Amino acid sequence: MADTSGGEPRLKVRGIYKSFGAVQALTDVDLDVPAGAVTALCGDNGAGKSVLTKCIAGTHEPDRGHIYFEGRPVRIRNAHEAAALGIETVYQDLALADNLDIVQNMFLGRERLRHRLLDENDMERAAAETLAGLRVTTVRSIRQPVGSLSGGQRQSVAVAKAVMWNSKVVIMDEPTAALGVTQTAQVLDLIRRLRDRGLAVMVISHNLIDVFAVADRIAVLYLGRMVVQAPASELDRQRVVEYMTSGGLGVSAAAMVAGGTGVQDGQD
Amino acid sequence: MARTDIPPTPGLDPSTGEPVDLTAAPEAVPLVPPEIVAQTLAEYMQAWWLRIRSGESGMLPVILALIIIVVVFELISPNHVFLSAGNIVNLFQQSAVFMMLGMAEIFALLLGEIDLSIGYWGAVGGVIAVQLVQPRTTNWPWLPAIVVALLAMGLIGAVQGTLVTRLRLPSFIVTLAGFLIGNGVMLIVLGFGPFSGYPSLNGLSVNLRAIHDLMWGTVTPAVGWIVMIVIVALMGMGLMLRDTRRRRSGLVAPPASLTWIKIAGIAAIGVGVVAVCNLNRAAVGTLEGVPWVIFIVFGVLAAWTFLLQRTRYGRYVYAIGGNPEAARRAGINVTMVRTLAFALCLLTAAIGGILYASLIGGMSNNFPGGQYVLYAVAAAVIGGTSLFGGRGKMAHGVIGGLVIGGIYNGMYLLGLAVQWEFIVTGFVLLFAVTIDSLSRGSTVGGAARHFFGQR
Amino acid sequence: MSRSGRLGLVVALSVIAAACGSSPRSSATSSSEAPQVSPRSFTNDFSAMTAFRSLTAAGRGSVAVILPDVTSSTRYVELDAPDLTTAMTAAGLSAGDQVVQNAHGSDSTQLADAEVDVTKGARVLLVDPLDSGVGAEIENYAKSHGVAVIDYDRLTLGGQRSYYVSFDNLQVGRLMGRGLVNCISSWHVSKPKVLVMRGAVTDSSAAIFYQGYIEVLQPYFTAGQYRDVGITAGTWDPSTALSEFEGADKAHPDINAALFANDETATAIISYLRSTRHVAAKVFPTTGQDATLSGLQNVLAGYQCGTVYRPIYLEAQAAVALALYLRAHRSPPPTLVNGTTKDPSANVLVPSVLLAPQWVTMANMKDTIFKDNFVPTSQLCSGAYASACAAAGIKAP
Numbered sequence A: 001m002a003d004t005s006g007g008e009p010r011l012k013v014r015g016i017y018k019s020f021g022a023v024q025a026l027t028d029v030d031l032d033v034p035a036g037a038v039t040a041l042c043g044d045n046g047a048g049k050s051v052l053t054k055c056i057a058g059t060h061e062p063d064r065g066h067i068y069f070e071g072r073p074v075r076i077r078n079a080h081e082a083a084a085l086g087i088e089t090v091y092q093d094l095a096l097a098d099n100l101d102i103v104q105n106m107f108l109g110r111e112r113l114r115h116r117l118l119d120e121n122d123m124e125r126a127a128a129e130t131l132a133g134l135r136v137t138t139v140r141s142i143r144q145p146v147g148s149l150s151g152g153q154r155q156s157v158a159v160a161k162a163v164m165w166n167s168k169v170v171i172m173d174e175p176t177a178a179l180g181v182t183q184t185a186q187v188l189d190l191i192r193r194l195r196d197r198g199l200a201v202m203v204i205s206h207n208l209i210d211v212f213a214v215a216d217r218i219a220v221l222y223l224g225r226m227v228v229q230a231p232a233s234e235l236d237r238q239r240v241v242e243y244m245t246s247g248g249l250g251v252s253a254a255a256m257v258a259g260g261t262g263v264q265d266g267q268d
Numbered sequence B: 001m002a003r004t005d006i007p008p009t010p011g012l013d014p015s016t017g018e019p020v021d022l023t024a025a026p027e028a029v030p031l032v033p034p035e036i037v038a039q040t041l042a043e044y045m046q047a048w049w050l051r052i053r054s055g056e057s058g059m060l061p062v063i064l065a066l067i068i069i070v071v072v073f074e075l076i077s078p079n080h081v082f083l084s085a086g087n088i089v090n091l092f093q094q095s096a097v098f099m100m101l102g103m104a105e106i107f108a109l110l111l112g113e114i115d116l117s118i119g120y121w122g123a124v125g126g127v128i129a130v131q132l133v134q135p136r137t138t139n140w141p142w143l144p145a146i147v148v149a150l151l152a153m154g155l156i157g158a159v160q161g162t163l164v165t166r167l168r169l170p171s172f173i174v175t176l177a178g179f180l181i182g183n184g185v186m187l188i189v190l191g192f193g194p195f196s197g198y199p200s201l202n203g204l205s206v207n208l209r210a211i212h213d214l215m216w217g218t219v220t221p222a223v224g225w226i227v228m229i230v231i232v233a234l235m236g237m238g239l240m241l242r243d244t245r246r247r248r249s250g251l252v253a254p255p256a257s258l259t260w261i262k263i264a265g266i267a268a269i270g271v272g273v274v275a276v277c278n279l280n281r282a283a284v285g286t287l288e289g290v291p292w293v294i295f296i297v298f299g300v301l302a303a304w305t306f307l308l309q310r311t312r313y314g315r316y317v318y319a320i321g322g323n324p325e326a327a328r329r330a331g332i333n334v335t336m337v338r339t340l341a342f343a344l345c346l347l348t349a350a351i352g353g354i355l356y357a358s359l360i361g362g363m364s365n366n367f368p369g370g371q372y373v374l375y376a377v378a379a380a381v382i383g384g385t386s387l388f389g390g391r392g393k394m395a396h397g398v399i400g401g402l403v404i405g406g407i408y409n410g411m412y413l414l415g416l417a418v419q420w421e422f423i424v425t426g427f428v429l430l431f432a433v434t435i436d437s438l439s440r441g442s443t444v445g446g447a448a449r450h451f452f453g454q455r
Numbered sequence C: 001m002s003r004s005g006r007l008g009l010v011v012a013l014s015v016i017a018a019a020c021g022s023s024p025r026s027s028a029t030s031s032s033e034a035p036q037v038s039p040r041s042f043t044n045d046f047s048a049m050t051a052f053r054s055l056t057a058a059g060r061g062s063v064a065v066i067l068p069d070v071t072s073s074t075r076y077v078e079l080d081a082p083d084l085t086t087a088m089t090a091a092g093l094s095a096g097d098q099v100v101q102n103a104h105g106s107d108s109t110q111l112a113d114a115e116v117d118v119t120k121g122a123r124v125l126l127v128d129p130l131d132s133g134v135g136a137e138i139e140n141y142a143k144s145h146g147v148a149v150i151d152y153d154r155l156t157l158g159g160q161r162s163y164y165v166s167f168d169n170l171q172v173g174r175l176m177g178r179g180l181v182n183c184i185s186s187w188h189v190s191k192p193k194v195l196v197m198r199g200a201v202t203d204s205s206a207a208i209f210y211q212g213y214i215e216v217l218q219p220y221f222t223a224g225q226y227r228d229v230g231i232t233a234g235t236w237d238p239s240t241a242l243s244e245f246e247g248a249d250k251a252h253p254d255i256n257a258a259l260f261a262n263d264e265t266a267t268a269i270i271s272y273l274r275s276t277r278h279v280a281a282k283v284f285p286t287t288g289q290d291a292t293l294s295g296l297q298n299v300l301a302g303y304q305c306g307t308v309y310r311p312i313y314l315e316a317q318a319a320v321a322l323a324l325y326l327r328a329h330r331s332p333p334p335t336l337v338n339g340t341t342k343d344p345s346a347n348v349l350v351p352s353v354l355l356a357p358q359w360v361t362m363a364n365m366k367d368t369i370f371k372d373n374f375v376p377t378s379q380l381c382s383g384a385y386a387s388a389c390a391a392a393g394i395k396a397p
Helices: A049-057 A079-085 A102-106 A120-133 A151-163 A181-196 A208-214 A237-246 A251-258 B041-053 B060-076 B078-083 B085-110 B118-132 B142-165 B171-190 B206-216 B221-248 B256-278 B292-310 B312-322 B324-329 B334-360 B369-383 B394-413 B418-439 B443-453 C002-020 C047-057 C075-090 C107-119 C132-144 C169-186 C204-222 C238-251 C263-276 C293-301 C312-327 C366-372 C383-391
Strands: A011-020 A023-033 A037-043 A064-069 A072-074 A087-090 A169-173 A200-204 A217-222 A225-231 C062-067 C098-102 C122-127 C148-152 C163-167 C193-196 C227-231 C257-259 C307-309 C339-343 C348-355 C358-360
Touching (some): A011 A049, A023 A049, A023 A200, A037 A181, A037 A208, A037 A237, A079 A087, A087 A151, A102 B312, A151 A181, A181 A208, A208 A237, A217 A237, B041 B256, B060 B078, B060 B369, B060 B394, B060 B418, B085 B118, B085 B312, B085 B334, B118 B142, B118 B334, B171 B369, B206 B292, B221 B256, B292 B394, B312 B334, B324 B334, B334 C107, B369 B394, C047 C312, C062 C312, C075 C098, C075 C312, C098 C107, C122 C132, C132 C148, C148 C312, C238 C263, C293 C307, C312 C348
Parallel strands (some): A023 A225, A037 A217, A169 A200, C062 C122, C122 C148, C193 C227, C193 C257
Antiparallel strands (some): A011 A064, A064 A072, A217 A225, C339 C348
16 A cells, blocks of 8 residues: 655656557556555557557567566566566456356456365355445355346456456456446546555546546656656546547647648537 | 446435445346355245346356257157157266266366367277277276376376477467377377287277276166165255354355255255166167266266365465466465376366277277367367366366267257268357357457456 | 056056966967968968968067168168058058068168167067177167167178078079079080179178089089189179279180179179170070069070079068067978077177079060069060060060
8 A cells, every 4th residue: 555755656668669560559668556546548540549458457568668566677578477466457348257257257367276176165255245345235145156247346346356366466457348327437446546555557448527536646648758748637538539639639720720730629 | 247437426325325336347246156144945046037037147148058959859850869868878878978068168267278189199099998998908907007098197287288388389279289199109009019000909808898888888777766865865964064064154045945855856966867777778788887987987077076165276276367376376286287187187187088998999090089178168168167267167078078068969869961060069169158148248358358367 | 657557557457367368478389370381382472471360469569670771772662661551461561560661871870770669569570780899789779678689681780689590692692603604505605614703702792692603603613614714703893893994804805695783783793795786685684683674685686695583572471471480489380490500790690591593594584573573574574575574475565
């Protein structure tokens, strides 16, 4: 539960370049993800949000650049190494097996054993504790198959799965994308609780209402470049939209003056 | 099961005063296994009935089907011989091959794959064992012969599994090729030796007798009772121990009366089987006792159930069947798990092939490999295993095999031609798959995920 | 359930036995009930079977026949099944006591059929085993349940059957040998150079046929009257047989007589002889076996000396007669069980009913094939063969 003391952010990336064949997905990207705070990563489709996330999560390795974890430079080659550091990712599809129950999903790949066999009781207790700690209470039984849960409950399970493992950084990809209003509130609440526990939370989202509801810092990617990283208090929705769609502020004004194409000035 | 954004509807659930969760899955309530939330026997029965009504009926349809088959055939078979001791033992023997092949197929079905080659490769396993023990040629002792047959087929299964996992070839095609190749290999291996394609298990050599007795040999009645009592006692103790440990850990355990009922049920089945087998079923002399094959089937059932429910490997099989991408991201070695599953599939099929050879008294090129694969899939599905992966138990293969064996046996008693057996089995399979689909509610979701989602 | 069922059965049997006043275990070999019958007694009108009525009445339980398949030959469906049924009915066996089944080529079906027949109360099984493995298994099962088994047409090697019913395979071979010898002299072949072909070496019957015809031919070879051109590898497959003949022909272009193993292989080679060697009728003696349509037509046309005809109705009646003895717990008379067959696997001699095959040539075709309507005359005498039929005295319909 260590708080950052205002010094090094828990996770820091500097100068990340990543290309796939002829496509340059990321160019010279820097990002800070401090502990005890929610950092939102925004950007339009194709801006490079997932690629950056996957570089941090270990699915891809960047071509150039450095990643620093708690101040130390690290190389993250696969999901195992990311998990070993304490970086957990909750993907948009949640990566839950619908035919298994909550306990089995939460411990998937990392089961607890007793005499080389699955220790069901121990795992069940630990899972129950974690869910209680996150105040996930709408689930009737943790032996319910995950396929029978609502969207918000599944999201909660996925998040609980991520935080069980001494995680220090939790990355969530579009956590509220497919949820209704009540469910969204549940999940945002969960995110705040994670922050309060001292984790470094990074949320990727399109939904600026949710972003401004929960984020402490906002970072915007535009065509593979990081165009702004600032505390949420210094930004508003309109400006974030401009960053997302044109990569800079005042471009629309300048363009109108120069008689160029007007950038759409819409909400969301 | 994410839902799209719906307009907010203010509304409180009148009974609880909490906001109505409009996005909650309607099946959420009934799908909870009743043993977890029930505290008394009455609550358990209520929850169980609710679950049945909502469609999640588990093995109930197949058990009902079995009861219907037994009752119907007993009534309409000539002189009501269906339930005679001799016929019931014949039924167990005939079903044993279907049960074993059903269990083999379940390894593939749990992954969401299919193995069409278990018929012929299983037969090759049988041929290898039968050929190796022939006194005129190789004259091997029976145990090494069986072990070699099982390992050889396990290896072939691993090869098929590797083609499916590493080269990403569809399992349907790989195992279809295996079906054809296996058929050819079976004929080739049958041709070895001076048996004109029909090595037989009929002879006085100890090794021939040993394999022959897998199906036809029995234990003495006394041994049958003792073993049954020991097994029931062990299972009973295991159940009680599990409940006690749960309660001690502070977890919810099913009501004690329920566990006693389960133990009583297991004991009833055990007593029934042993009692029937111990009746003298020979008209001349004595023929009594539990046949070895029943212990063999039970042993394989116990071993594979243990593997699937209590080990990490088994957990990973279910995970891959449910969501291979999630399994991969969880760091599970998906390749190894799937390859091993295909290997275990053919190894179990080889056991089935050896049992078939034992039943028929040898092997010949009259083996209907294609038919037996279909029976294996039918047995698994009738028993309750899903074709889309992730759901099923080894017990399904055993019960499904019994259903198919029952239909087969009953129709022979009625003197119906083989054509009708095919037709009736086909209809039973359709019926079983329909029940499976209807009860799963989200069939469309399941099918869609299966074909478009997860590889 | 079964215990009370069995008790009821025992009570019923004792009552019936008491009422009938005869012990079911007598083994009288000759009484007014058991006709002194031999394989020669049977005819194509099944009339001999009526003599068995009282024997049938003295027996209990059903007679179950399990035929092997429908594809290796049409005989099982067209001849064996109906003939067996007719024989059983003529002998007075009720419909409920007759079971005729076909395993459709599946071992497990043949075994299941046998098990079910025994469960339903068969007293005698007549089995034509698909292979010796399943045949032996059926015999084990039947024996433990007190049911007698008769091997029909095929012997289960290493099995435990009580009797074997079949045509005398050695006699078949002899007929073929003698038929060739007669033909060589009647067609005036000087300096015969004879090729001997045989059936598949994996078939134990083929070996016995061969034994029969070599027995007849060897003295002629030894005396130098015929030149022995050689023996082929052996096959039942017509295209393989043709290749074998072509090979022998290239090596010895002067072959002028040949013993072909059966009608199917003979047909293939005869059409080669006609088209490529331009052999005329009644010049190149050949033989065959099975009396198939094409074989008989070749006989009519003068390219094949004759063929072996096995009247299935003889086999069916003899088997049923034997079964009725066993069903009534009587020993069958030695006139019926007229021989033994060696089972090389179990090294025993199996008491057998050996039936006499017939050699059919143009001379006696009318009295055999035509009389029995073994092959439909309309098919036999069609087209080019009409005149030959007329010459043989066979009236085309």
